[in-house]
Amino acid sequence: MSLETTNSTPQSPSMSALDAMPDGEIDLDRDDQATDVRIDLTRLYKLWEANNWSVFALDFRQDARDWRERLTPKQRQAARWNYALFLHGEEAVARTLAPFVVAVPTQEQRIFLTTQIVDEARHHVFFDRFMREVVADEDTVIAPGYESTLDLMRPELTIGFARVFGELDRLTEQLRRRPHDRALLAQCFTLYHLIIEGTLAHPGQHFIRTYLTERQIMPGFTQGMAHVARDESRHMAFGIQMVRELTANAPSARRAVIALINRILPWTVSLFIPPDFDEDYVRVFGKELEDIYAFALRSFESKLTRAGIAPSEIASLVNNGEEQAPIEQARRILRLVKAGVLGEAAPLHVDDATLALIFDGVARLANMSPAVELNSAIQWEFPDAPPWYLAPQGGKIVASQGWAGAPALTLRLRVDDWARIVGRKLDARWALVTRRLTTTGDLRLALRLPSILHM
Numbered sequence: 205m206s207l208e209t210t211n212s213t214p215q216s217p218s219m220s221a222l223d224a225m226p227d228g229e230i231d232l233d234r235d236d237q238a239t240d241v242r243i244d245l246t247r248l249y250k251l252w253e254a255n256n257w258s259v260f261a262l263d264f265r266q267d268a269r270d271w272r273e274r275l276t277p278k279q280r281q282a283a284r285w286n287y288a289l290f291l292h293g294e295e296a297v298a299r300t301l302a303p304f305v306v307a308v309p310t311q312e313q314r315i316f317l318t319t320q321i322v323d324e325a326r327h328h329v330f331f332d333r334f335m336r337e338v339v340a341d342e343d344t345v346i347a348p349g350y351e352s353t354l355d356l357m358r359p360e361l362t363i364g365f366a367r368v369f370g371e372l373d374r375l376t377e378q379l380r381r382r383p384h385d386r387a388l389l390a391q392c393f394t395l396y397h398l399i400i401e402g403t404l405a406h407p408g409q410h411f412i413r414t415y416l417t418e419r420q421i422m423p424g425f426t427q428g429m430a431h432v433a434r435d436e437s438r439h440m441a442f443g444i445q446m447v448r449e450l451t452a453n454a455p456s457a458r459r460a461v462i463a464l465i466n467r468i469l470p471w472t473v474s475l476f477i478p479p480d481f482d483e484d485y486v487r488v489f490g491k492e493l494e495d496i497y498a499f500a501l502r503s504f505e506s507k508l509t510r511a512g513i514a515p516s517e518i519a520s521l522v523n524n525g526e527e528q529a530p531i532e533q534a535r536r537i538l539r540l541v542k543a544g545v546l547g548e549a550a551p552l553h554v555d556d557a558t559l560a561l562i563f564d565g566v567a568r569l570a571n572m573s574p575a576v577e578l579n580s581a582i583q584w585e586f587p588d589a590p591p592w593y594l595a596p597q598g599g600k601i602v603a604s605q606g607w608a609g610a611p612a613l614t615l616r617l618r619v620d621d622w623a624r625i626v627g628r629k630l631d632a633r634w635a636l637v638t639r640r641l642t643t644t645g646d647l648r649l650a651l652r653l654p655s656i657l658h659m
């Protein structure tokens with residue numbers, strides 16, 4: 205069905221911005237959509253009613269045969285890991301949505317969020333039933349109760365998952381105590397609807413649905429995943445609109461949202477790194493990790509833009525070259541994750557190529573608007589790596605390997621500690637206090653450095 209059920213005239217692409225596709229899914233991935241179209245929440249509610257579905261009406265008998273006979277042992281291992289992330293993710297989002305219902309200002313918004321809680325609970329039940337009836341080994345008996353399935357699958361979760369969902373618990377608990385805090389509410393929508401649903405779950409669902417459809421396997425699960433994706437498209441459309449409304453003409457809410465994104469993005473990148481960085485978890489289904497990360501980046505950047513925030517305002521996107529194609533950004537992120545600079549999927553190992561990538565990002569941050577004037581050179585002196593410096597050159601700030609002529613400021617620290625600061629694992633001020641970082645030269649410049657480098 206279409207959101208415009210009474211209008212059969214084809215609309216121009218920009219006017220059909222938030223219309224549903226024939227199957228009821230709202231396509232938020234198209235580039236040609238207007239970003240300023242307001243969704244009527246009654247239309248979203250009608251879509252919810254029209255697209256209600258039943259987990260227990262799905263037939264998993266063919267799925268169980270396909271799981272045993274048409275997936276290889278490696279594909280089963282990879283799918284079990286990926287579906288465990290979804291099982292726990294759906295449980296977490298179902299559990300943490302209630303404070304939003306109390307905090308939103310209008311009854312239309314409360315009603316929409318109530319439909320979403322039902323959806324998320326149903327998604328949890330869907331993954332629970334699939335785990336029990338299809339994924340669990342023949343000799344594994346899962347005790348009754350949702351907790352048993354969660355316990356069984358908990359060892360599959362990644363450190364990135366624990367960090368991101370731990371933050372969801374923390375922020376929504378704050379919202380429960382401070383429901384009138386609009387900046388906090390905007391942060392909660394950003395984390396829940398833009399980051400978790402839009403950047404983590406959406407690419408995962410797209411990946412799963414693609415290989416299920418290509419291989420024509422597990423028809424019950426395929427059908428359920430289509431329902432989940434349709435539900436999620438409504439949730440994301442709503443969340444984008446909420447972030448847009450809460451941050452428009454509200455500079456403090458906008459700053460809070462941007463600060464949250466900068467803090468969380470470096471952790472989200474290790475959520476979908478398979479155990480032991482074994483990329484075969486993705487390759488066995490015909491994709492590369494970088495394809496999934498590129499899809500995620502494109503999804504996040506387009507949703508953020510729709511919410512009225514430009515990717516060029518986000519330091520943790522700018523330092524990764526946000527103006528480049530998503531696949532280039534994805535490759536760059538994965539190099540930093542592999543080097544242990546971002547996330548916790550690999551031990552930290554900073555070689556010369558990684559350090560060059562780090563300083564390329566530092567220069568991008570130094571040139572980010574609103575530009576903080578940097579009129580003189582800053583030198584980095586590492587006891588265990590080649591020196592680097594930042595200096596103004598031809599109207600912009602350039603990073604180069606080597607020694608600056610007469611730096612106004614010199615920073616001395618181990619290269620690993622610099623990588624930790626860049627990866628937001630070590631606070632620069634704490635490094636100063638504990639003497640892991642020492643400086644000589646212009647003290648006022650040193651104090652302005654966090655602003656200059658957006659750290």
Ligand SMILES: [Fe+2]
Nearest residue numbers: 294323324327
């Ligand atoms: Fe969900």
Ligand SMILES: [Fe+2]
Nearest residue numbers: 324401436439
């Ligand atoms: Fe959702």
